[in-house]
Amino acid sequence: MKFRSPLQFKSIHTSFAIAFSCLILCTTVILSFTSYQLSADAVTENSRDYTTELINQVNINIETYIENMESISTLALSNDNLKRYLSNPNTAEKDQLSKQVSSFFQSIVESRNDIASIMFVDSSGEAVSDRSDAQVKSYPELSGQEWYKQAIEAQGRVVISSSHVQHIYQKEYRWVVSISRQLDLDKNTTSSSGVLLVDLNYNVINDLAKQIRLGQRGYVFIVDPLGNLIYHPQQQIIYTALKSEEIPMILSSPDGSIVAGKGSDSKIYTIRTNRYGWKVVGTTYADELIVNKKEIQFNSALWGIICLIIALAISILLSYTLTKPIKRLDAHMKKAEKGDFDNRVEIESSNEIGKLSRTFNLMIGKIKDLMNQIVEEQEMKRISELKALQAQIQPHFLYNTLDSIIWMAETGKMDEVVEMTSALSKLLRSSISKGEELIPIAVELEHIHNYLTIQNIRYRNKFTYSIDVDPSIHECKILKIILQPLVENAIYHGIKHMAGVSHIQITGRRYEGYIEIQVSDDGIGMNDEQLRYLISRINMTEGVKGVGIHNVNHRIKLYFGRSYGLTFESELEEGTTVTVRIPELEGEG
């Protein structure tokens, strides 16, 4: 199962960096997108508000101009001289009054630079204007003009014209917006009627509308309720149909914003209607808004990228800093892997990595101790084995045995010579031939049997012996040459100095997980003091030489552990029992 998920990386550093990066990327993208959306909305909203505000201002200004004209017309019509002029049939007086009215008109026009002219045309065909010396056109011509006709039709209501060229005077053609009004007839008098005309300089409206900037290409235009353009910066182009405005759509729509056209040519009309029915229309190009949007888009993307760069750099730095102690620990572990147990990780922090480092330090410390211990133990085992070999065939024992054989041969005890030589030969073979440390109990018993045979002949049957070992443990493993030193001890220290025949008994039993083999004699035994001395001697780990049983105990503990080894029981004059406890190790097969 060696499949690796593609998201698993070889180093934590990379995983961290990538995890951070993903996180940052998502956040930045979401943030940039949201901020773009918000600012785009804000820009659209702002520009719409701005346009609406501007259009409103233009509208209010224009309304003010027209209102002024209206009030001027009211003022002019309520002039007493004008009324007298109308009701007076006397020609001479009429001329006088006409001059007064004219100078009154003149004073109004001179006080205001938005007013181009004021003229009153009475129904008898006489015209009074603000200019005393002007060549006014003839009555038929004047009465044929729109402002006059419409004022008569409106019967006293105020009529506002579209922007047009005024041609009431000879050779004078001014662009104006006209307001005309028929004089309210007093039913009770016989005075004649007439129409008052007030002209507003078109400059006023032109300047007002022209100065308005709506984006780079946007503009303002004004239409009257009939759809005539009062002001348009590209009026001549409109007339030649190279360009068009959605006049019917504008006329039919209420105040607010409407979108006309499609794609990059689409325009946004912001409409405001004044109380004279004029619609002031702010035209903005949708693509200018889009240009703004593109700019915002670009800016959010740019800042997004900058943030991303910074954040990614920080994330790499951060992941590096975070993983640095881990990598250092890793380097130390690699050293330990190669066998250097002396290096220690410096602990810089108390966090998890600090704890990990401390545990690692403790661990390699312990490993080092254990290694040293193993080395030591191996050394000791080697020494013990050597000692065991030495114990196996002591030259002294060999001389004595050979002496015994010679002596027996001289005395003609041939059977015993044969028996003893055969036992010695077996003893030698068994100890030399096999190099293994662990042997079956049966082999060890065979060995001890040979040994006892020799000793028994040598000590002229000073003792008897019996071996009673549970046959089921014959195949269990035991350390080589464990029993021989114990039997030797029993003979030399327990039986040798006894009068009469003693008995050595070897028994073997299996218990729960371990085996006990006892070597008992009924020799002189030991008192408590001797016993304690012996126990203390054999439990000393080193520095005891030449004591066979100490070596035996030591070897057992080295091989099988501290819970195994020798125990002693002894009673003065009663005998001694040595118990060997070893683990139950079943032989193969």
Add this chain to the structure above:
Amino acid sequence: MKKKKVIQIVIVAVIVLTASVGVFIKVSQELASNERPILFVPKLMVDKLEFWQVMNQGVMTAAKEYKVEVKMLGTETESDIDGQIAILEKAIEDKPKAIILAASDYNRLVPVADKIIDAGIKLITVDSGLNGGISSSFIATDNYAAGLKAGQSLIKVIPSEATIAIVNYVKVSATAMDRERGVRDSLSSYTNIKVLDTVYSESSAQKGYEVVTELLKSEPSITGIIGLNEPSAVGAARVIKDKGLAGRIKLIGFDSSMDEIAFLEEGVLQATVVQKPFNMGYLAVQTAVQVTSGEKVNSSIDTGSEVITKDNMYTNENQKLLFPFVE
């Protein structure tokens, strides 16, 4: 360790690449918006001539509409042909995006126009073209069509049997020739109408007055006159007014002026054919923008003309043409 480093390098590279692409786009956008201007060279720079003022309005309106910078350079008088050539020679060095030229001479400006085109600058001619039609587009009144309109307007107001005089202004102008051809073609199908040989006013009202007076002496049966430009028409109108012939002799003029408007109102002048200088200026810039952005444009664009009579002179459309609102 190696793999990690590769990933780091890749990430950094991607970031740097994205950032630099972004910066590049931004810079190139700014460069693109900071383009070279369009140069407009009218026949003369004097502000008093309404025709050029209105054309300039059209130019500026289009400049705003198409977001281009338009620079204007010109001579003091229409006859300063060498001055106009010098201006163009100098302009080539500044490498404008395009040049809109109202050529003051049909032939003499051709060599410098060739240089402009060789320098990779787009050339648009307006109002007055160049021999050979070498500009990308020629934006002007279709003078032949204007001539036809003038002739047709006269037909409407004269009796079916008539003698007609044509007052031209100069012999070698393409504009003048086109107008005359249009007038003559419009009258040629009427067999009862006699068209006299053309007389020339040399673009002077005074001279026009003289030649028309002479003509009326030798041909008293004249019932219709067509003046092919403003001074020619005004000269003829003055003769008619002075001799009290208004109404008997019908007059058709070209262009507009205060004098002509007054004669129109008085009934001396029956109609005048006006051009549309605002549209010329506007369309010249529009065409220049189209040409520089690689679009195909028509090699000649007619800006049209209108016949103005006393009856229609105050309509919304016509009063703008006749009385251009000039600040």
